[in-house]
Amino acid sequence: MNGIDKIIETALAEDIHTGDITTLSILPKSRSMRARLVAKESLVLSGIKVAERVFTMLDPHCRFEALFADGAHIEKGDIIARMEGDAALLLQGERVSLNLLQRMCGIATQTAAFVKELEGTGARVVDTRKTTPGLRVLEKYSVRVGGGTNHRTGLYDxxxxxxxxxxxxxxxxxxxxxxxxxxxxxxxxxxxxxxxxxxxxxxxxxxxxxxxxxxxxxxxxxxxxxxxxxxxxxxxxxxxxxxxxxxxxxxxxxxxxxxxxxxxxxxxxxxxxxxx
Incomplete structure (x- = not known):
């Protein structure tokens, strides 16, 4: 998880910076709360472990329960995961966790649609290097989750x-x-x-x-x-x-x-x- 931890650390530092002033003003004291991740549309799940890692990096005591594994076909309204931990830290991790999870699911879902179009043809769908800088490892992983194949990872391979x-x-x-x-x-x-x-x-x-x-x-x-x-x-x-x-x-x-x-x-x- 080293490479992924660096991605998450960078994203959290970008978002929280010197402090989440909204959350700190509303929740000045530690308070445990529960939360859930809910699908608002049908999708192919990718990145649930990444989403979990965001919260556990912020709060090592956070209890995160994934209800589906990557590759699962999720329907609108499904609860993807439940978590319980420090409310302030859950709120601080919300956007970074969702940004990564939503993008990874979007890629897996899009890839699955392309793969479906090729059923019975013998041809394979592969990705390219046209990825978000710094997120290639996550995006190419999501292509595989969606049933696609990776092209070269970078200029070196x-x-x-x-x-x-x-x-x-x-x-x-x-x-x-x-x-x-x-x-x-x-x-x-x-x-x-x-x-x-x-x-x-x-x-x-x-x-x-x-x-x-x-x-x-x-x-x-x-x-x-x-x-x-x-x-x-x-x-x-x-x-x-x-x-x-x-x-x-x-x-x-x-x-x-x-x-x-x-x-x-x-x-x-x-x-x-x-x-x-």
């Missing part, structure tokens, strides 16, 4: 040669050669392509994965035939719930969706103090 790398190297073939000479044999090389000519060059250069970036359905179909299973094929660009199944129908293996994380709507969850 995978080679993805994009248009600017190609321009800097002087071409696809040279970019792949340089990368192959630099990396260990255990890493694969992916190349972003925009045209069928790019696809042919990437194949000739020995790319392990070929990304079809913003191609039409007809172009993707032709590219898949050209590649002929000599490399994994990833489709990217402009993917949404209305288009993803047709994209899968072209025969690609992987479909990357930036919208899983970069513009997802937070799920609607409330914390209610007992009696509220």
């Amino acid at each position: 995978g080679v993805l040669i994009k248009e600017n790398h190609i321009a800097a190297a002087g071409g696809i073939k040279e970019a792949v050669r340089l990368a192959r000479n630099y990396i260990p044999h255990t890493l694969k090389i992916e190349v972003e392509t925009e045209t069928l000519q790019d696809v042919a060059e990437a194949l000739e250069a020995g790319a392990d994965i070929i990304m079809l970036d913003n191609m039409s359905l007809a172009e993707m179909t032709e590219a898949v035939l050209l590649i002929g299973k000599r490399a994994l094929v990833e489709a990217s660009g402009g993917v949404n719930l209305q288009t993803i199944r047709a994209i899968a129908g072209t025969g690609v293996d992987i479909i990357s969706v930036g919208a899983l994380t970069h513009s997802v709507r937070a799920a609607d969850i409330s914390m209610l103090m007992e009696g509220a």
Whole structure:
């Protein structure tokens, strides 16, 4: 939990700073209260342990009872968790806990919707690096909870040669050669392509994965035939719930969706103090 604790500590410091003046003025003395987390809409749960950690970091004596585990399909009105602890500390942790939980649930719920659209196609939904700075570990975890697959975690664990790398190297073939000479044999090389000519060059250069970036359905179909299973094929660009199944129908293996994380709507969850 070390990395997650740092995220929470930073978020709490940002929110509380020198003190929660509203709570301190209303609750000057320690007082134990109960509260509950309630779903205001249907969602896929992700981040319940993170939500719990916010409260237990503030109040080690807080008793937190999760009523569902991550991956559960929650209905509107369901009580997700109950807690009991120092009322002031529950209130101080409320917004940070909800901000993280709501975003994580939003990502898991959105991912599950994309995964459902691909049922029976054989294609996989993967995420991208278009994540909230500092929250990538939580957001990529939520993609997995929703049934999706993670792409590379960062710049350090995978080679993805994009248009600017190609321009800097002087071409696809040279970019792949340089990368192959630099990396260990255990890493694969992916190349972003925009045209069928790019696809042919990437194949000739020995790319392990070929990304079809913003191609039409007809172009993707032709590219898949050209590649002929000599490399994994990833489709990217402009993917949404209305288009993803047709994209899968072209025969690609992987479909990357930036919208899983970069513009997802937070799920609607409330914390209610007992009696509220």
